[in-house]
Amino acid sequence: MALVDLGTRLAEKRALNHRVVAAAAELAGVLGRKLHLAYAPPFSEVLRDLDAVDPVALTAAGRQRAEVFLRRLARADLHPAAMHVRAGPPHKVLASIAAQQKIEVTVLGTVGRKGLVGKLIGNTAERMLPLLKTEVLVVK
Secondary structure, three states, rough: EOOOOOOOOOHHHHHHHHHHHHHHHHHHHHHHOOOOOEEOOOOOOOHOOOHHHHHHHHHHHHHHHHHHHHEEEHHOOOOOOEEEEOOOOOHHHOOOOOOOHHEEEEEEEEOOHHHHHHHOOOHHHHOOOOOOOOOEEEEE
């Protein structure tokens, strides 16, 4: 399963999405498995608890982004049903999707955040590693 960030506006991260999908597609082909993609539109659990954000609306918006992404990919081996979208904290949601789908290998990207912010809050890839129960391929 390829984990993508469809909410990014950064060209570097959009290019990373494509590298992640390419790596996951190649791996799925070698292993004889179906390619899956997953995206988690992020939001704060605190805001959810305060009813300041609607996870259903965020998931719907995420699905629209996913449909656009899939059309641009134009991959014959990727069916829209293999695109999993659920709003929430990405590190938790994406690990949950991988478990529910019984994914063997998770492919994710990292831009290697640096500096004080990166050291204090880490990045999504680092937060996911302890939660994933799959093999992991990290693409930079």
